[in-house]
Amino acid sequence: MMLNTMIGASIFGLPSLIAGYLGKLSPAGYLIAFAGVAVIAACLAEVSSYFQEAGGPYLYTRVAFGRFAAIQIGWLTWLSRITACSGVANLFITYLSSFFPAVTHGWIRGTIITVLIGFLAAVNYRGVSGGNALSNFFTVTKVLLLTLFIVGGFAALAFHPSVRVTPAAVPLTAANCFQAILLMVYAYGGFEAALFASGEASDPRKDAPVALLIAIVTATLLYICVQVVVIYTLANPGATTKPAVDSARQFLGPIGVTLVAAGTLISVYGYLSANMLHTPRVTFAMGERGDFPSFFAAIHPRFRTPHVSIVIFALMLIIFSIGGNFRWNASLSAISRLFMYGAVVAALPVLRRKRPEGGKFRLPAGLFFTVLGLAFVAILLAQMRRTEFIVMSLTFAVALLNWLWARSRALGIVQES
Numbered sequence: 130m131m132l133n134t135m136i137g138a139s140i141f142g143l144p145s146l147i148a149g150y151l152g153k154l155s156p157a158g159y160l161i162a163f164a165g166v167a168v169i170a171a172c173l174a175e176v177s178s179y180f181q182e183a184g185g186p187y188l189y190t191r192v193a194f195g196r197f198a199a200i201q202i203g204w205l206t207w208l209s210r211i212t213a214c215s216g217v218a219n220l221f222i223t224y225l226s227s228f229f230p231a232v233t234h235g236w237i238r239g240t241i242i243t244v245l246i247g248f249l250a251a252v253n254y255r256g257v258s259g260g261n262a263l264s265n266f267f268t269v270t271k272v273l274l275l276t277l278f279i280v281g282g283f284a285a286l287a288f289h290p291s292v293r294v295t296p297a298a299v300p301l302t303a304a305n306c307f308q309a310i311l312l313m314v315y316a317y318g319g320f321e322a323a324l325f326a327s328g329e330a331s332d333p334r335k336d337a338p339v340a341l342l343i344a345i346v347t348a349t350l351l352y353i354c355v356q357v358v359v360i361y362t363l364a365n366p367g368a369t370t371k372p373a374v375d376s377a378r379q380f381l382g383p384i385g386v387t388l389v390a391a392g393t394l395i396s397v398y399g400y401l402s403a404n405m406l407h408t409p410r411v412t413f414a415m416g417e418r419g420d421f422p423s424f425f426a427a428i429h430p431r432f433r434t435p436h437v438s439i440v441i442f443a444l445m446l447i448i449f450s451i452g453g454n455f456r457w458n459a460s461l462s463a464i465s466r467l468f469m470y471g472a473v474v475a476a477l478p479v480l481r482r483k484r485p486e487g488g489k490f491r492l493p494a495g496l497f498f499t500v501l502g503l504a505f506v507a508i509l510l511a512q513m514r515r516t517e518f519i520v521m522s523l524t525f526a527v528a529l530l531n532w533l534w535a536r537s538r539a540l541g542i543v544q545e546s
Contacts, residue, residue, distance in 0.1 A: 131344035132268055134319030134403045140275070140352060141373045141393045142220045143316050143459070144359040149367030150309035152299030156356045158306070162313035163349045165505040170320055170345055171498050172474045174338035178488030179480055184414030185321060186469045193476035193483070196420060197532050202472045203415045204528040208520075209465040210408040211442070213318060214401055215449035216458030218242050221397040223370050227390050242450045245398065249405040250443035255432050267399020274392030275351055277385070278377060282358030285380030292380050296360045297367075307512045314509065315463035316352060319403075320344050321473070338490045409438035420535050464517045465524070467506050474502035 147155045176189050184191075186206055191199030222241065226233050232241055285292045299305070320341055359372045362379040369375045377389040413435035416425030429436040449458065477492070477499050492498055513521070 130268075130403055130407065131320045131340050132272075132347060134400060134407075135317060135344055135348045136268075136271060136275070136351060136396065136400075140316065140355055141224070141396065142216075142370070143312055144356050145366045145369050145372040146312055147309050147356065148296070148299075148360050148372075150299065150305040150312075151301070153296035153360060154299075154301065155309065155360060156353045158309050159313060159349060159353050159356065162310050162317065163345070165310070165502075165509075166314065166317045166320075167345060168498050168502045168505060169470045169474060170341045171492050172477045172495070172502050173321055174341050175488060175490050175492040175495060176473055176476050176480060177337045178490040179484055180488075182414070185411060186473050187411055188414055189476050189480070190472045191418065191420075193479040194472070196535060198472065200415070200420050200532045200535065201525060201528045202469055203411060203420065204524050204531065205465045205468045205521075206411050207408070207442075208524055209318070209462045209469060210404055210411070211445050211449050212458040212465065213315070213462040214404045214408075214446050216462065217397050217400050218246065218446070218450035219458065221245065221394060221401075224374065224390060224393045224397065227371065227374055239451050243447055246401065246405075246443050246446050246450070249398075249402050250439055252402075253405045253409070254429070254434060254436050254439050267395060267402055271392060271396035271399055272351075274388060274395065275355065278373065278381075278389050278392070279351070279354040279358060281381050281385060282362060282376065283354070286358070286361055289380065293361055294364045297365060304512075307509065311463050311509055311512055312459060313352075314466065315459045317345065317348065318462065318466050319400075321469070405439070405443070409435050409442045412438040412441065419539060420531070460514075461517055461520055464510070464513055464521060467510050468521075471503060471506040471510075474499050474506065 144155075147158065151158050177185075179192075180188060182188060187199055187203040190202040222232055222238055225241070231237055355373070359366050359376045362376045363369065363372065366372055366376075371393075373393055374386060374390045377386045381389065412421055412425045414426075415421035416423055416427075416438070425435070425438050425441070427435065427437045477495055481487070481495070
């Protein structure tokens with residue numbers, strides 16, 4: 130599930146954007162992003178091992194810092210998943226237009242987005258096992274098709290020199306570097322999301338650290354390989370919105386290009402399926418603890434799923450998908466996710482003090498990793514743009530009102546008892 134959430138649409142949409150910022154250095158940029166994300170994931174591995182329940186970063190923040198911080202992180206987590214998935218849904222339309230150009234227009238676009246999200250909501254509404262099986266199918270399929278693209282690309286570069294192009298020179302500025310790394314954080318985002326559904330996993334305290342390591346290393350290798358193929362087969366990769374298909378067109382035949390385009394659609398849909406499975410568990414956990422209205426925690430009497438949270442997430446996803454585009458949603462998702470990562474990293478020393486019995490995994494030099502993780506997050510947050518700052522401020526304001534409501538409700542219950 131972690132791998133399916135990480136390797137979603139970003140690997141097919143971001144290579145062109147990152148190449149526009151870093152040019153031929155873009156594959157190496159992933160190593161820098163990997164180092165920062167790996168520090169955060171290492172902290173998350175220990176923090177998650179303290180818990181068996183659903184909720185992910187929201188739950189960890191609540192135990193470490195209390196209700197106020199938890200509600201803020203809960204809202205930011207929800208925002209990060211909604212915007213990430215909305216960006217992906219728009220990329221689905223972009224790649225589908227390779228087969229049917231009319232899908233980008235008007236009511237047709239809105240109808241397709243509604244149907245593709247609605248189907249996933251219906252599958253997950255009926256049970257977690259169906260959603261997990263669908264997620265696993267998409268993960269295997271996308272990795273196989275990505276392997277076809279990478280092997281074909283490297284073979285063409287090695288045996289057909291005419292395919293190779295020289296990447297365009299791009300001015301290497303601090304602003305370009307930071308914006309590229311911020312987008313890469315979006316590409317890596319999702320490893321934490323699988324932990325939202327920990328309450329329905331068999332042994333998350335034991336399995337999460339290993340899963341984190343495997344997912345992040347595998348994703349890094351695939352990201353670098355795809356980036357190399359794209360920048361060395363496209364003369365101007367920054368100008369395309371479909372880098373995978375346009376790159377495949379340079380070295381694969383018509384059948385291969387069709388497979389890559391179809392594989393992109395499968396990968397994008399797989400990403401959406403994974404998010405439809407785990408993201409509603411955030412609002413379910415918040416409703417269960419009284420931080421959201423209680424109907425978010427409703428369990429379907431037959432299917433035993435958080436059906437109300439699933440339906441509301443699907444509706445929000447449809448609204449953001451129809452109203453936004455890929456680039457805007459990707460940047461906003463990365464910024465909101467950084468706040469969440471900062472809270473998880475900061476929770477590590479606090480949980481060590483509050484729960485001295487420890488979790489099932491203890492990170493060596495944990496305080497050192499905490500400092501590195503917080504520094505990485507702070508540097509990237511300093512790159513926030515005006516529109517992103519406005520959206521973040523509004524989200525914090527809504528979360529503040531949510532906290533005031535939750536506190537007054539809790540006080541009322543105490544007085545009645």
